[in-house]
Amino acid sequence: MNxxxxxxxxxxxxxxxxxxxxxxxLSTQPSRxxxxxxxIETPIYRLAGVNxxxxxxxxxxxxxxxxxxxGLILLAWLVFMCQGLLPxxxxxxxxxxxxxxxxxxxxxxxxxxxxxxxxxxxLSHLSQTFAIVTLQFLTPATGLAVLVAIxxxxxxxRPAGTVKGVGNYYHDMTRTLVRVMLPLAAVVAxxxxxxxxxxxxQAAHQVEMLDSxxxxxxxxxxxxxxxxxxxxxxxxxxxxxxxxxxSVPLENPTPLANVIETASLTIIPFALLIAxxxxxxxxxxxxxxxxxxxxxxxxxxxxxxxSERMPNAALVELSQPGANLEGKELRxxxxxxxxxxxxxxQTSNGSVNAMHDSFNPMGGMMVLMDMFVNVxxxxxxxxxxxxxxxxxxxxxxxxxxxxxxxxLFGKPLETREMRWISLAILVQPLVIxxxxxxxxxxxNAAGTSNPGFHGLTQVLYEFxxxxxxxxxxxxxxxxxxxxxxLACVITLMVGRFLPMLVPLxxxxxxxxKRTAPAGRGTLPMDSPAFMGLTAGVIxxxxxxxxxxxLVLGPIAEAVTQGx
Amino acid sequence: xxxxxxxxxxxxxxxxxxxASWGNALRFMVVMAVLLGLIYPLVTTTLGGWxxxxxxxxxxxxxxxxxxxxxxxxxxxxxxxxxxxxxPSAAGNDAGGVSGSNLASSNVSLRERAQADANAIAQRENxxxxxxxxxxxxxxxxxxxPHISPEAAELQVARVAQARGIDExxxxxxxxxxxxxxxxxxSPVVNVLRLNVSLDDRFPVSSTTAxxxxxxxxxPTASDTME
Numbered sequence: 092m093n094x095x096x097x098x099x100x101x102x103x104x105x106x107x108x109x110x111x112x113x114x115x116x117l118s119t120q121p122s123r124x125x126x127x128x129x130x131i132e133t134p135i136y137r138l139a140g141v142n143x144x145x146x147x148x149x150x151x152x153x154x155x156x157x158x159x160x161x162g163l164i165l166l167a168w169l170v171f172m173c174q175g176l177l178p179x180x181x182x183x184x185x186x187x188x189x190x191x192x193x194x195x196x197x198x199x200x201x202x203x204x205x206x207x208x209x210x211x212x213x214l215s216h217l218s219q220t221f222a223i224v225t226l227q228f229l230t231p232a233t234g235l236a237v238l239v240a241i242x243x244x245x246x247x248x249r250p251a252g253t254v255k256g257v258g259n260y261y262h263d264m265t266r267t268l269v270r271v272m273l274p275l276a277a278v279v280a281x282x283x284x285x286x287x288x289x290x291x292x293q294a295a296h297q298v299e300m301l302d303s304x305x306x307x308x309x310x311x312x313x314x315x316x317x318x319x320x321x322x323x324x325x326x327x328x329x330x331x332x333x334x335x336x337x338s339v340p341l342e343n344p345t346p347l348a349n350v351i352e353t354a355s356l357t358i359i360p361f362a363l364l365i366a367x368x369x370x371x372x373x374x375x376x377x378x379x380x381x382x383x384x385x386x387x388x389x390x391x392x393x394x395x396x397x398s399e400r401m402p403n404a405a406l407v408e409l410s411q412p413g414a415n416l417e418g419k420e421l422r423x424x425x426x427x428x429x430x431x432x433x434x435x436x437q438t439s440n441g442s443v444n445a446m447h448d449s450f451n452p453m454g455g456m457m458v459l460m461d462m463f464v465n466v467x468x469x470x471x472x473x474x475x476x477x478x479x480x481x482x483x484x485x486x487x488x489x490x491x492x493x494x495x496x497x498x499l500f501g502k503p504l505e506t507r508e509m510r511w512i513s514l515a516i517l518v519q520p521l522v523i524x525x526x527x528x529x530x531x532x533x534x535n536a537a538g539t540s541n542p543g544f545h546g547l548t549q550v551l552y553e554f555x556x557x558x559x560x561x562x563x564x565x566x567x568x569x570x571x572x573x574x575x576x577l578a579c580v581i582t583l584m585v586g587r588f589l590p591m592l593v594p595l596x597x598x599x600x601x602x603x604k605r606t607a608p609a610g611r612g613t614l615p616m617d618s619p620a621f622m623g624l625t626a627g628v629i630x631x632x633x634x635x636x637x638x639x640x641l642v643l644g645p646i647a648e649a650v651t652q653g654x
Numbered sequence: 655x656x657x658x659x660x661x662x663x664x665x666x667x668x669x670x671x672x673x674a675s676w677g678n679a680l681r682f683m684v685v686m687a688v689l690l691g692l693i694y695p696l697v698t699t700t701l702g703g704w705x706x707x708x709x710x711x712x713x714x715x716x717x718x719x720x721x722x723x724x725x726x727x728x729x730x731x732x733x734x735x736x737x738x739x740x741x742p743s744a745a746g747n748d749a750g751g752v753s754g755s756n757l758a759s760s761n762v763s764l765r766e767r768a769q770a771d772a773n774a775i776a777q778r779e780n781x782x783x784x785x786x787x788x789x790x791x792x793x794x795x796x797x798x799x800p801h802i803s804p805e806a807a808e809l810q811v812a813r814v815a816q817a818r819g820i821d822e823x824x825x826x827x828x829x830x831x832x833x834x835x836x837x838x839x840x841s842p843v844v845n846v847l848r849l850n851v852s853l854d855d856r857f858p859v860s861s862t863t864a865x866x867x868x869x870x871x872x873x874p875t876a877s878d879t880m881e
Contacts, residue, residue, distance in 0.1 A: 094839050135689070139682035145669040155674035162683045212750055225691035255670050261682055268690065277698050284702030287727055290710040291703055295750065301723050301850055305731045309724065310750035311712050315699040334752050338795030340727035341712065341749065346840030405757075405764040406791060409772040411805075413788030417764065418754045421741070421789050421801040421843050422835060428795075446754035446795045449764075545758040567756030648760050 094350055094427055101354040102361055109358060110365025116270035117239050117263060117370065124270070131269050139261060146256030149599030152240055153592050155260040156233060160200050163229065167196035167222040171214070180215035181294035182312070187213065194576035199223055201587035202230035202470055204323070204330030204441055204562035205553075205579060207571040211312040211333045216292060219332060224319050228272055229264070231326035231359070234472025235271075236263035237591055238363065239370060241476060245500065245598035246371030248606070257599060271359075272326065279321035282351055287344035288317040316342060324355035327470040329441030329562040337431075337444040338420050349423055349431075349444065356434045356442070360468035363475055375617035380478055383626045387467040391457050392433040398454035399425040399432075404652040415454075418446030429454065436461035439470030441562025448541070448549070448565040452652065455565070456645035459552055462559040463519075463633045470560055473587075476594050478625075481632075482616070483512050483597065485625040489614050500616065501609060502601040515593040520636035522585055523554045526578050527640070530554075538569030544651070548644035553579070558586035715847055718855040724847050725749075728798045732850065735778075735817035736859045738802070738810050740846040741789055742771055745797025755793040768792070779809050801843035804833070818857050828852050 115122055136143045147155065170177065171192035175185040187195065191207055198205040199222070210219060240257040284290045296311040316332045320342055323331060337343035343352055364384075368377035403415040414425040423431075428445035435442055436458040447458055461467060466477040487504055490497040497504040527550050530537050539546035549565040556563055557579045564570070570579075614621060703710040713726045724730055729740045731747045740747070744755040757764035768791045775790055776783045787805040807829045815822040832849035833842050 097839065131689075135682075135685055138685045139678055141678050141682065142669065142671070145671040147671045147674070151671055151674050155679060158674055158676055158679035159683055162680050166683065166687070209752070211752065220695040221687060221691035223691075224695055225687045228690040228694075229686060259671070260674075261678065264682075264686075268686070273690070273694060277694070280698040281702055281705065284698075284706050284710055287709045287713045289712050290699040290706075291712075292699065293711070296712055296714070296722070296725070298722055298724050300730045300747075301847065301854070302730070302732045302734050302737055304734050307731065307746070307748075309728065309730065309748055311714075311725050311728055312750055313712050315695040317702055317710075318695040318698040321698075333749075333796070335754055335796045338754065339749075339752050340796060340798060340800055341725075344713070344727050346835055346837075350839060402788075403764075403792070404759045405761070406759075406768050406788065409765075409768045409783060410786040410788045410791050411784060415759070416788050416792040416794075417759070418756065418793065418795045420794050420796060420799050421803060422799075422840055424841065444795065446756055448756040448758060449754065451759055540756060541758040541761045543760060545760050565756070566754070567758075648758070652760060 094346055095430060097350050098353045098430065101350070102357050106358050106361040107365055110362035111369065113271055113362055113366040114369035116266050117366070119262075128270055132265050135265050135269070136261070141259075141261040143259055143262040143265065145259055147259055148255070149240070149244070149257045149595050152257050152260050153595060156237070156592075157588070159229075163226060164196045164200045167199060167226060168192050170218055170222040171195055174215040174218045177215065177217050179217035179220070179292065181292070182215070184213060184215045190573045190576040191571055194580055196222075197580045197583050198562065199226040199328075199330060200230060201560050201583045202234060202326070202328060202439070202473070203557060203560040203583050203587070204328045205557055205564065205583070206330055206334070206562070207576060207579075209334030210331060211314075216314050219319060220315055223330060224322060227319070227322045227326050227328040227330070228268055228276075231328065231471035232264050232267040232272060234470055234476070234591065235267050235363070236260060236472070237595055238367065238472035238475050239263055241479065241595055241598045242367050242371045244602045245479070246367070246373050246376075248500070249602070257595070272322070275325055276318070276321040279325060279351060279355060280317045283320055283348055284317040286348035287341070288320055288348065289313040289341055290315060290317045311341075320352070321355075323442055324352045324440070325359060327356075327360065327438050327440045329435065331442055335446065335566070336442050338446065340420070340422075343444055346422060349427060352442075352444075353427070353431050353434065356431070356438050356440050357468055359471050360438050360474050363472065367475060373617065379617055379619065379622035380475070383622055384467050384478075386626070387464065388433070388437055391437060391461050391467065392430055394457040395429040395433040395450070395454045396426055398451045398457065399429040401451055403449075403451065415449070415451050418449030420444065432458050433461060435563060436561060437467035437469070439465060439474065439559055439561050441556065443563050446566060447552070447563055448567045452645045452649035455548060456641060456649070458563070459548070459555055459641070459645065460633070460637075462555045462561050463637050464629060465559040465561075466629065473560070473591050477590055479594050480512060480515055480590060481629050482625055483508070483594070484516060484632075485621065485628045486614065486616065487512075488628060489621060489624050493612060493614060495612050495614070498607060498613075499601060501606040501613075502604045503607070508597050508600060511593045512597065515590050516632060518585060518589060519558055522582055523551070523558050524636070524640060526554050526582060527551050530574070530578065533574075536572065536574040538572060538575065540567030540569060544644055544648040548648070551640055551644055554582055557582035560587050715851055717851055723851055726845055726848055727800055728847075729800045730847055732846070734859075735813055736853070737850045738807060738814060738844075738846050740802055741799050742767070742791065742793045743797040744793045747798055749798050751797075753797045754795040779813055781809060785809065800845050800847060801834070802846055804829070804842060804844055807844040807849070814853070818853065818859065820857055825853070828856070
């Protein structure tokens with residue numbers, strides 16, 4: 092219980108000042124801390140050859156993002172395949188096969204960190220740092236940059252025609268990375284090292300087991316682990332150094348380390364609510380959004396916590412009665428595993444400190460639903476962007492309900508906007524359910540490790556996780572096959588770029604339109620009633636899309652076990 | 655909209671960047687990869703290794719003679735009666751192949767595995783199945799969970815004391831010394847490797863040297879007479 096209090100307190104108490112700081116860091120206005128950070132920022136702009144003062148239209152901004160990401164995917168793909176020939180490889184790990192390497196590159200370039208490999212055994216120190224840590228910084232920064240660009244354009248009221256651009260991508264990225272992410276990650280990395288997370292470039296230790304009757308040698312892999320785990324947790328990334336992620340004692344050694352890592356899951360997504368409130372000046376709107384997110388979050392966490400306190404149905408009468416400890420670490424117990432499980436799926440992080448595959452059916456269903464919704468705080472930047480997408484849909488529905496022409500913040504929502512908004516929302520069930528159906532239709536390709544209803548849930552979970560850019564898994568799934576790698580590559584790309592860039596485009600289109608003055612019939616977007624409507628839209632859209640699949644998977648499994 | 659804001663927006667929009675060039679994107683990528691992917695890990699890893707040398711190198715455990723016998727963060731396989739056993743591992747307690755079982759509660763393999771483990775424990779500790787704490791029949795998430803619950807350790811005291819020919823109070827005292835997470839955070843757990851190393855340090859089972867200082871030679875007759 093103390094651990095839970097500490098985690099919530101850290102997020103609440105440090106999240107607010109962090110949000111204020113992020114708003115300042117991303118501002119284009121001069122500030123006192125500029126001199127300090129210019130030492131690093133100016134050389135970056137000079138070496139990259141960019142003019143950070145210039146302004147991009149939304150099209151140029153989006154194109155800059157896409158070009159950077161094409162480069163990143165190719166670079167990471169190359170590093171993974173050639174790691175055997177490259178330096179910083181003390182354990183002599185060979186190159187990855189092409190499809191696993193492609194999946195890994197795309198997975199990390201989309202802030203997903205879905206892993207079809209086991210890091211400590213299949214990646215060199217160079218791959219883990221130069222390729223993976225780089226992406227773990229650049230992808231959350233991209234989400235944050237796009238969010239701020241949208242907030243500047245959509246939320247800040249300006250007359251039509253005065254807004255020429257949405258900001259400068261390289262400026263927003265550099266500010267986010269140098270002023271926010273790097274200092275935070277460095278502090279967390281050192282704190283984690285103090286708790287026992289390895290920080291070393293040495294090869295693995297080889298140790299003979301103590302019991303002389305066990306003639307086995309145990310390997311203890313090391314590496315610059317703490318530096319990666321810090322940004323893995325802070326950047327809604329989730330891809331760990333070791334295969335089973337933060338359940339591994341070397342990656343998450345003590346209760347204090349667990350408190351730090353759990354709080355790191357949500358602190359930036361939470362702080363962004365405050366940052367955007369300050370940047371846009373729409374405090375009531377952001378408070379309303381925060382209230383909806385917090386409600387969803389508390390519901391999800393209580394369901395998972397109570398689910399995992401129940402005994403595992405397979406173990407009845409084989410021991411003293413107890414909670415479901417299968418797949419969980421004793422130093423955390425079920426409550427802290429459940430809290431992590433619900434937060435990591437809400438925030439699109441995807442790191443785990445317990446195996447979701449072995450959660451009780453209701454707990455497993457809740458974390459799956461968190462990923463379908465994906466806007467309960469959500470990934471850095473993209474969580475709020477996804478919420479704006481639902482807000483646009485709710486504004487459309489709400490305006491029609493009160494009999495007005497649909498509008499958003501006084502700008503008319505017309506066919507072009509609504510077509511793209513609907514597409515960005517509807518493509519999710521289409522991709523997840525379509526590919527799941529295709530996969531289970533090919534039993535040889537599915538690779539499910541658990542029989543029956545749970546096998547279907549494994550497949551659903553994998554695609555839901557890929558689309559949500561979450562990265563966690565029901566890890567029993569045999570997913571390192573060309574089918575899974577390539578099907579997930581498509582899901583990852585669509586799930587990342589469409590829901591992120593459509594709202595940017597809509598913001599750009601709306602900014603060019605004339606603002607209608609607010610009248611008596613205008614839908615007040617920051618009212619509790621409208622927030623309720625938005626929450627309702629989110630719930631209804633997700634239930635319509637996914638309830639049948641949930642009935643066939645976790646619900647059927649729960650019913651057959653008697654609860 | 656006041657005049658100030660208009661002027662400020664106009665100033666911001668002075669230079670409109672017409673296109674996003676490949677050159678900028680790729681140069682930005684290389685600069686950032688060096689800063690974030692090489693310099694940042696190097697600085698934090700070097701600093702961490704310098705500030706916390708023990709922790710940074712994998713929290714190694716040494717026996718009384720200084721030999722490295724493992725890591726306090728990695729469980730080991732124990733089969734001899736002289737040692738406490740840890741939780742079931744889907745990874746054979748190898749940190750190189752870490753893994754959970756990933757078995758669903760609806761999977762019959764999970765019940766079969768737990769049944770076999772429970773029977774083996776009941777036989778070894780001479781208890782009934784319903785006395786076994788649940789952590790001893792559930793595989794951890796990592797496969798290298800170094801801990802068991804204090805109850806799970808207590809269950810094994812009689813067997814270990816008998817096998818080593820020492821009294822149970824001595825073993826219980828060593829369990830208390832191997833307790834971790836006794837502070838404000840977490841709940842107390844027993845580190846199995848540290849416990850077994852402290853047993854070996856104080857009451858060696860070494861068969862080859864047969865040192866005369868050994869408090870009690872471990873033979874079936876010796877343990878029989880202890881009863």
